Amino acid sequence: MKKIGIIMGSDSDLGVVEGAIDTLKKFGAEYEVHIYSAHRTPVEASEFSKNARKNGFGAIICAAGKAAHLAGAIAANTTVPVIGIPIKSSTLDGLDALLSTVQMPGGIPVATVAIDGAKNAALLALEILAVSDEKIAQKLDDDRAENSKAVLEKNRAVEEKYNK
Structure with a gap:
């Protein structure tokens, strides 16, 4: 590397x-x-x-x-x-x-x-x-997926609280 x-x-x-x-x-x-x-x-x-x-x-x-x-x-x-x-x-x-x-x-x-x-x-x-470097590429893909998941979880919380 x-x-x-x-x-x-x-x-x-x-x-x-x-x-x-x-x-x-x-x-x-x-x-x-x-x-x-x-x-x-x-x-x-x-x-x-x-x-x-x-x-x-x-x-x-x-x-x-x-x-x-x-x-x-x-x-x-x-x-x-x-x-x-x-x-x-x-x-x-x-x-x-x-x-x-x-x-x-x-x-x-x-x-x-x-x-x-x-x-x-x-x-x-x-x-x-x-x-x-495929190992780094995979780690970057995984990090992006984690970031996306975190944002979507926050979105769900906001939707549940305000979209009634």
Whole structure:
């Protein structure tokens, strides 16, 4: 099984990133977590991304706030799929990070999830790996079925209470 890399620009992003870590744990996925800043540790970020495929990564999740150049900086040095999580900051409520993450130039794609959307970043990374891993694909199908069942149970409760 390929690994999923999780990189955050600062330890202040960890509170959000833990949502991705928890999701990957739930699925039994192999992952590594690092703090590399596009601006403060550009050499380390570059080295990680240049060697990602060789080191067994199948997808990389990058979380950053404010200028949020991390996902783009990582994507610039690898063809391993990169998923950006824009992190909400106190300045512009994450809109700055969202725009920085989603506005990539042609030729350097970064998939972008919602502001603070760590769980969906992890699920998207798992879906990428599931293209060639039937075990992960089955776990994702099972998870979707469980989610559907939970919503339908809530629907039944609401219908019983209000539809008389």
